[in-house]
Amino acid sequence: MGDKGGATLARRFSNAVSRNTLRLRVFSVLFSLVALTIVFALTTPNFLNFQNLKVIAFNSALLTIVACAEALVVITRNLDVSVGSIIGLAGFVAAKFAAANPGSGALIVIVAVSIGLLLGLVNGLAVAYGKVPSIVATLGTLAIFRGVTYIVGSGIEVPSGNLPRWMIHGADATLLGMPLVVLLAVAVALILAFLGRGLPILRRVYAVGSNPGAAVFYGLRANRVVLFAFASCGALVGLAAFLYISRVGTITVNLGRDWEMTALAAVVLGGVSTTGGSGSFIGVLFGALILSTIDNGLVLARAPEFWRMFIQGVAIVGAIALDSGIERRIQAIFKHGKG
Amino acid sequence: MAENPDYRLRVEGVSKSFGPVVAVRGVSFAVRAGAVHALVGENGAGKSTLVKMITGMLRPDEGAILLDGGECRFGTTIDARRRGITAVYQDPKLFPHLDVAENIFMGFQPRGASGLINERRMYAEARRILDELGVDVDPRSLLARRSVAEIQFVEIARAMIADMRLLILDEPTASLTPAEAGRLFEVVGSLKRRGVSILFISHRLEEVRRIADDVTVMRDGEHVITAPASSFSEESMVHYMVGRELKSFFVRQEPPPKGAVVLEIAGLSLPGVFKDVSFSVRAGEIVGLAGLVGAGRTEIAEAIFGIRPPSAGTVAIDGAKTRPASPGQMLRKGVAYIPENRDENGLVVELGISSNICLSVLDRIGKAGLIRRSTESGFARPFSEDFEIKAPSLHSAVASLSGGNRQKVVLAKWLATKPKVLILDEPTHGIDVGTKAQVHKRISELAAGGFPVLMISSDLPEVLAMCDRILVVASGSIVAEFSREEATQEKIMTAASRVSKAGARAGEAGDGR
């Protein structure tokens, strides 16, 4: 018993699960999305009307951007649970700035993105150079950034009415019938997917996650790559924060709480492996859609919101378990010469 | 000394020691440009250490390494790569999740005008390099799905994108089928034609004679001879590899054992690793398992002990048959396995001596699941004194001990379990000569006391001095058996170098040394 049970169980489990390969992951995610949609369409009234689908798309837009950001970090074999606090701090400061300087236009975006970038750098330094395990580091920065938000906020709220007109209207703007935000989110995913293949530093992100030892061995400067991943994650989250404050109503210091779980759920559902080295941003897009679809389905079915957290948690565990089967298969094939 | 322009690599008087153990002593030889140069020797002859110095992983204590006449002082392997020296090992340093072309070009991908990677060119270039090597692998395919041979080719292709001058292949055919090995040799041939020198480490002597131009033999860390391959026969190569005076400090002189069979192995198999292994060990007998690295000896032992359970076969102790399933189970049945890799698998070096000695018998010395440091040290003290373990206190961390003392701790730990069978895997590897003798004496005493001992060793003098019977393992099967009287180093080495025609792949192995 004991270890024998563990080792053979793990092996049998991974064999049973690993018919798949990396390339097919995205398709299986898409397949799940389609299947889920069909299920909901059949069992829930009002699911498949255009208005409802627009709502799903809208909600998943921001999640997509944050999840793409989180994916960058996860691909390097790390985790960032401070994204919610980055949304909070970057969003709040940008909102205050926007309320105080209504004419500054694009500068508001720059403020949000810059703060996100800075916060991401802090995370990256702690993890890549300080060698603090990423969960621990980002759990700490989750609290630190939230605390700073509180200090900056010092009891002030920013009612959405104080934000420049163009921001409020932009949030609801549509282009060809699709909300602008949605198009933007899809654009982000597509751009990242494109750059993910062609931009050398992003290829190094995949390499570092795939085999950190080899990355160091070949002089790929793994530390800098990890720093880059966290920093870009922060910057993208800053962008998402900007979009978020445009639609959220009153902006308080609690902005962005509880985004961490949702972002990670979208990432793992989207086929990104928590053991690093693989994952597509299109998959993440679908993962975000899946989550929003589930949310939406729950709302329509009048299920209490709590189910959402439960389902997210189960989805994370399930996706990781399924994924580990594939991962082990890859490592086993890869190390065939050395059992 | 006149510079000979035909020499690609020159090694001059290179030495390297690790503490008291001298791995390489005053080795000098040269590799010609555009030649395939084989480096042969037993395990522990110093080949790996030498190669590590050539590739920049280690710095020589003495001597110099020259590439094309220029001295090499490498800080890291990346420096060596830049100068054109690359090594391909058995464990791939590649990225399984990426495709073949990316693995070849990682870090050096061809860029377009925009700075982005020009994928079309990358795949075309990859195709070109692979074609040059004569390798048929789709550059767009995922690396993880490629076979071992193909992965090795990818590593070679990767080396080729820089200006490669010297390629080092460490046991490249160990995990290959004969067909794949043939293709590797073709690749080697095409590299030769491009002027690349190849340093080829292998135990497979018929391969060496087939593709090598020159051969260097090392033994016990020293250079023995370098000569054209054609001037050797297999017998003469073996003779150079092992021909030494059998001068051990301790030779076992015991009357032949008359004990009953205690350990009986029947039909042990693990597909791809070993096949149909059967033998027995009597009380008081020391049976040696000889063979090359990669033959599967450690895997057999680990199967007997339950670390990596076999798919078929049984282990019988005092007649009671079992199929090994876990170490805990086999420990309870009386099997003690002292692993090859002492620091990784044999000891928890951060913990103290007594903690380690008690680690496998915690439940026996604890009372109702409770235990105290004083109980542990009280239990461990007799062992420590008996083995003469030199340390300031029983609670000193094992990390502070020398290799020899560490091995004593491991032995003590397993003897504390009151086993019925002892399996030793390379018991004196990396130990200084004086402690070696002590360990040998102890093993001999244990056998005399009635223990059946199974000893895996690559140290031929040790095997000849200690074992009553010697089983030679090659490619996962037992290919020969010699009694103490009839065994010689040459016979063992010849049997071990035979590639089994039964086709069982010499698979997942211990580390190449």
Added chain:
Amino acid sequence: MNRAIKDHSWELFIGGMVLLAAVWATSLSPYYLNAEQLLFSSRNLVFTGVMGLGLSLVILTGEMDLSLPSILAVCTVLLSKASAAGLPLPVALAGIVLVALALGAINGFLVAALRLPALAVTLGTMGAYRGLAFIIGSEVGYTGFDGRYKWLGEAKIGASSIPVMLIPFALAVLAFMVIMHFSTFGRRCFAIGNNASAASYSGISVVRTKLGAYMIAALMAALGAWVFIGQFGSARGDNANGVILGIITAVVLGGVDINGGRGTILGVLLSTIFLWTLRNGMGLANIAGPIQQLIIGALLVTGVLASNFMGGRIEFAGPRKKAMTGPSAP
């Protein structure tokens, strides 16, 4: 004597920090050293403290469990259901013990048997169990607890102001001291945390030991739940939300190596007291909640940084000792 000081240097350091924190708190307010005040504010000490003990054991084996506060919440809402149904206390307690052990076993199974990455997976179970707590409990929260249920958390010893709950806490501390430092199970945990492979080769069942650690930790969450409802008198799905930060900080500052294999219960106890003293002081200084969390978070990160720095794991200009370390894995 010198050796004793050296071996326990971290504990002494933390002990010193406790004193410093106490001095600082006293300087903030003359009310600090008031026994009543101290005992009252031990509200937050016990339920987080016992979870810290449990987490230390899991971290010792080289793993992690983020789901403990969520397990606590599941237990509190289950207790609320039991109370509403009028069940006798022992039955209710038996129930949450079984449920906690089951939830801990799930964690252990996923991490030890299926070998899934502990950090990501317990992040998932953290959410799943929290969701479960919400599903079982109601949105509003239950406050109608039977006096018997609340007894442990509310009662005082005799006529004094010493809370009864300090007794089980003290017992838990003692129990963990025994488990970690004086039991065969603890020896196995230390071995596994330092070198799981060698432990396995020594005949130790790594899977069973880790499973045990997770289940013991979950049991502590159940104990914490019982204490919790006595203190706060209410049960809701979001109970103990966010305390994982404080618990991990207590463990790390207590000298337990985040990678496993090292640590003492004494250190964890002292750092738990230190953080409690700090929180008290911050409360007295009217420092707001989020700022308190900020400080705890900063302590966590600097604590690990300091430990890494002293362990030579941080490279400033290029590789030092170990040339081949890559970036941190989760």
